[in-house]
Amino acid sequence: MSGTSEGTGPTGVAVPGRARPKITERHQVGRSAAELRDYRAAFNAAHLAMAVVDQDGLVVTANAALATLFGAEPVDLLERTAADLVDLASDRRTWHAYREVLRGRRSRFRCTRRLKHPDGRALWAEVTVAPVPDSRNVLLSVADISDRRELHARLRHLQMHDAVTRLPNRTLFFERLASALESSAYDQGSTGRVGLCYLDLDGFKAVNDTLGHRVGDRLLAAVARRLTECADGDGYTRSGGHLVARLGGDEFAILVEDSTGTDQVADLARSVLVALQQPFDLDGQRLSVSASIGVVERTVAGTTATGLMQAADTTLYWAKADGKARWTLFDPERNAHRMTRQALSSTLRPAVERGEFALEYQPLVGLADGMTRGVEALVRWNHPQFGTLAPNRFIGIAEEDGSIVQLGRWVLRTACRQARRWQQEHPGVPPLFVSVNVAVRQVWDSDLVADVAEILAETGLAPHLLQLELTESAVMGSAGRPLQALQALSDMGVQIAIDDFGTGYSNLAYLSRLPVSALKLDGSFVRGFQDEAHPNPADETIVEALVQLAHRLGLTVTAECVETSGQASRLRSIGCDTGQGWLYSRAVAPDRIGAMIGVSALPG
Template sequence: MSGTSEGPGPAPDSVRSPVTERDSGSRTASELRDYRAAFNAAHLAMAVVDREGLVVAANHAFATLLGAEPAALVEQAAADLVDLAAEARTWHAYLEVLRGRQARLRCTRRLKHPDGHSMWTEVTLAPVPDSRNVLMSVADVSDRRDLQARLRHLQMHDPVTRLPNRALFFERLSAALESSSYGSGGTGRIGLCYLDLDGFKAVNDTLGHRVGDRLLAAVAARLTQCADQSGYGRSGGHLVARLGGDEFALLVEDSTGTEQLADLAKSVLAALQKPFDLAGQRLSVSASIGVVERATAGTSATGLMQAADTTLYWAKADGKARWTLFDPERNAHRMTRQALSSTLRPAVERGEFALEYQPLVDLESGAVRGVEALVRWNHPQFGTLAPNRFIGIAEEDGSIVQLGRWVLRTACRQARQWQLDHPAAAPVFVSVNVAVRQVWDSDLVGDVAGILAETGLAPQLLQLELTESAVMGSAGRPLQALQALSDMGVRIAIDDFGTGYSNLAYLSRLPVSVLKLDGSFVRGFRYDDGAHPNPADETIVEALVQLAHRLGLTVTAECVETAGQAARLRRVGCDTGQGWLYSRAVAPDRIAAMIGVCPLRDLPA
């Protein structure tokens, strides 16, 4: 039921119906008869009401509407006849019209017809000019209401699956979050299973949209069955909706906890994994489901859907055909990643980055031959961050070019400073990691040449490290850049060698100077933990070292942690080692103290 009122103003001429003798005034008896005849013959139900709210006169349509004779309605309370007192706001507006303080009232009321059926009516009241009476009219709007309801149903439901659509889903979700009934017997919690079909696009592309629509309708039926069987939600069950495309949602009001949602998600997966028979087509599909369950207090529709969308993404990333529960810690990591991405570029300008250096030690003499520059981000909110927390982000958004240029300049300047501070010692080279995007998106050759000229560092004291997967298949610009850098005197190293494609052909055509063996090979050399080392590891490393030496390359072993590993690496001919046996990554002044010290650490014979 609803009611509206309008402010004071002159009543239209159409309501001037002097149907009572006391208001006849100067009008003739003939005019009164004409007005009375029109009033009684009108199809619109009408009644004249005095300022006390009592019916003065009623026409035949009004009496028929209420199943009474017109004379029987006189002196009855008009408000009782059309249920105006059922709503406080409408009742107050009605009284204001009777007192002449409000020009009009229009409201909708549901009345019972004499034959027993209910009908929707629109009740209008307005003052009769030059009179103390009020004209009430009552129109049957049931057909219009039915049409509006049908149109709303069409507007709020998906034509393919007949499920509630996105608009109705969000309307129901918002109502559930705002409902006050949680304080009286409800759980105060809400749950959501947000899913889409794995590989649905392939069905549409290969079998056509007609088969795709049949599949969606069949999926909708199984989802509805799962919701009905779980039967926990209020108002007769959960809401199942199609949000668009192959995306569906199951809303669980008054959730009893994550276990309930997990059971529902499992039943959905099991139901959808059974084959579908569609007009001669037998199809098998699966679904990925994001599951979110939380208290309604403090939860918004937007926040709930964002969490569900994130969790659905996790389910797909974890391998599809599974359900995944929202994990606040995992989400916090994602949010941290977003925060880092948005602040990475200005962080370079603010000077929030610093370099630490890890020694590269000659395995024969124990002397420091070089250092690898490792960047750290001194983040004002998250503290000191290692490269694995932000380098991937920098590569994705392109800020690696700006950051990489800063690292290169800082490392070269530091290497030159060590050389100037220790003129009697053999100069130490610096190794800098380069992302493949730096080769594509910047003038790496020009940057290196300019920085070497600016810092005064000899090209032979700079080593650039690229991963094996980055240089695999290098052609065109990357190959030209690597060749130009090599011609300049800069050394090119392949980092994490042995973990990528392991296609040795590129070693003969790329200007590579150094192979850095991945630490997984070196870890197999350990005796210290009581396990017998795998002899195959030593055989592989020895073969790689011999191959590298025949090609004129030097070999660095990463992750050297024990003296036993160092001894075996030295025995198979490996040139340099890097790892915690010698030092972690440290500040520049600690490296300065190591330069010229030989051996850096006592090594076994």
């Protein structure tokens, strides 16, 4: 058809009679201007508080939501320093990350800040800084996450408190105890001491059995209130009030941070006994109870959470053995090995120099093929007076008096040298790794990272062939310097294992944030497999769940105290990686280990 032109429809097919629109430069400019107006309108109308910031960190433009957040008009925020508005310069790490985004060296930065609202209340904000495309500016956004933080705080409170008594639970108690021991050791304002009243109600089981758990729970709640009153009545320290916690069942603890001495904690124990002796009126039900209390008070230096709780538990046992309804102060002289302990303590340091220590090694065997994968180094003291002593007779003393540093360094050097010697003597098989126990005090009182690096260089042992074992309570309470040391060792290539896992206050979520490569399940799990004719399904289910969790976190699992082939078979079937125990070998001299290298321990 003449006199007409063709255009295209929505599908791109030519349509007769429709003129093709001509895209002019003016049309493009108009469209860009319209888009810019739309962007500006959306920016200003957005509920999310935002500002455009230039390379110098000054606000170029801000929307109404941001202005409202600071109780101002958008124009009042122009040329303001963005970092000052949202407190980005208060710590070096945050300030550096923010500057890197401004300079175009980092694509995005996010942090959480506590800001002050114009009405005086505090609010938590999530601050995000990201480059603006095709621009040298950045976009700063501020999201109010106060409700989210409050919900998180409520959930944590529920998680960390006992439902019956509303007191802090075992997890929170150990968290606070670890923090108290760690902070007091370096805080100049601290007394450097800590006290603990560890108590348990006498005859509480009879209350549950005769009157029922409902009455028992009411009694526990009433006891909790009286304990709190006693703790509050004892006064407040620099760190606040004493922590009263329910550790489980009818066991309670009162933690006295920055204690002023034994007299303070003993007076607190006396007041608790007096308070609990007054009858309880539970909805017309009149009950009388008593308690046994173990009292421990000591300097923070050289004290571990495990050591403190062991002392408290021992002292509580003494109080019950002495007739109940009383408090007893921990007395080292009362220990069965009192004289032996004193003699060992006085001779331990010179014994290292005299060469009285020796190492034996217990194999860690692959459950799938029976091959020896590694060994654990176990120190023995060939004491001239008391004969050969196992580690449990002197390691605690070494940790208390600080000689663990010197002894630990010797153990580490000797074990690495022996592992390298086995590697050279058996070049045709995969080399064994050697596992060495480390006490937390070795991290605090020495430069463990430097010691390990020096010994590895000296002996020629590859870092991945060294595994350092720490107890569960030590690792779970790690923060500050210990955690930094563990991370540095892991970065070096050294393997980190948690020993006796499952005996403490297993914070499983914490595992993902620790540089741990292996778990060693405590022997109590394996001992639950002993009755092979009537196995306990619960034990197997627990171990299987722990193994699966560990594997998902990229960790290997070693089962300790494997004594029978039946236990080994069941552990193998649920995926456990290695086993350690008398089934394979006791701790033996180095030459005996040499005979096991490259030889399967499986029958047939």
